[in-house]
Amino acid sequence: ETGVTQSPTHLIKTRGQQVTLRCSSQSGHNTVSWYQQALGQGPQFIFQYYREEENGRGNFPPRFSGLQFPNYSSELNVNALELDDSALYLCASSEGPLSYNEQFFGPGTRLTVL
Amino acid sequence: SQQGEEDPQALSIQEGENATMNCSYKTSINNLQWYRQNSGRGLVHLILIRSNEREKHSGRLRVTLDTSKKSSSLLITASRAADTASYFCATDHNTDKLIFGTGTRLQVFP
Numbered sequence: 001e002t003g004v005t006q007s008p009t010h011l012i013k014t015r016g017q018q019v020t021l022r023c024s025s026q027s028g029h030n031t032v033s034w035y036q037q038a039l040g041q042g043p044q045f046i047f048q049y050y051r052e053e054e055n056g057r058g059n060f061p062p063r064f065s066g067l068q069f070p071n072y073s074s075e076l077n078v079n080a081l082e083l084d085d086s087a088l089y090l091c092a093s094s095e096g097p098l099s100y101n102e103q104f105f106g107p108g109t110r111l112t113v114l
Numbered sequence: 115s116q117q118g119e120e121d122p123q124a125l126s127i128q129e130g131e132n133a134t135m136n137c138s139y140k141t142s143i144n145n146l147q148w149y150r151q152n153s154g155r156g157l158v159h160l161i162l163i164r165s166n167e168r169e170k171h172s173g174r175l176r177v178t179l180d181t182s183k184k185s186s187s188l189l190i191t192a193s194r195a196a197d198t199a200s201y202f203c204a205t206d207h208n209t210d211k212l213i214f215g216t217g218t219r220l221q222v223f224p
Contacts, residue, residue: 004156041216042202042217056209090157099145099212
């Protein structure tokens with residue numbers, strides 16, 4: 001078990017709604033990365049936050065937004081939910097933003113959009 | 115888009131056998147990492163190999179990297195039922211962001 005926690009564990013929403021997912025990073029980590037994992041696929045990078053600033057973004061529309069707090073916990077917000085947003089959302093924390101910093105993943109939030 | 119592709123997509127073996135899975139990627143990298151995921155849960159980091167390294171070991175794991183062929187392999191020796199999981203390679207293609215492959219689903223039968 002890593003020290004990264006995510007809430008909620010499961011969530012069911014309907015199309016057009018908005019959702020907020022939360023992630024608590026491991027102690028001593030200042031970087032949080034968010035990933036979307038569709039069923040049977042590998043995780044896809046959404047964005048990364050380093051010391052409360054966005055530090056890179058994947059190929060996701062602006063309705064995916066995030067925030068990092070002074071304690072380095074983070075939120076992922078998705079507006080105007082679509083059916084294809086149904087997926088496992090993973091956050092990972094690390095000691096820094098560089099790719100060689102080991103990422104510690106949380107257990108994920110499974111989002112279902114009906 | 116996915117940077118890497120693992121091969122095979124699925125692999126079934128008996129306990130005690132070795133499991134080999136391969137990863138191919140498309141652009142140059144600084145490092146390549148392998149992760150394990152149990153039943154749609156969070157990923158666990160297994161090993162990182164830098165672009166100037168050719169082979170790395172960690173316990174029963176052996177990773178090789180061939181940058182000329184843009185490929186890597188993960189070997190799990192003397193597999194156990196507890197090794198049943200999906201295995202992903204992740205590359206950085208010279209950025210600080212990890213791009214994951216499509217994964218290999220490994221089933222180890224007791």
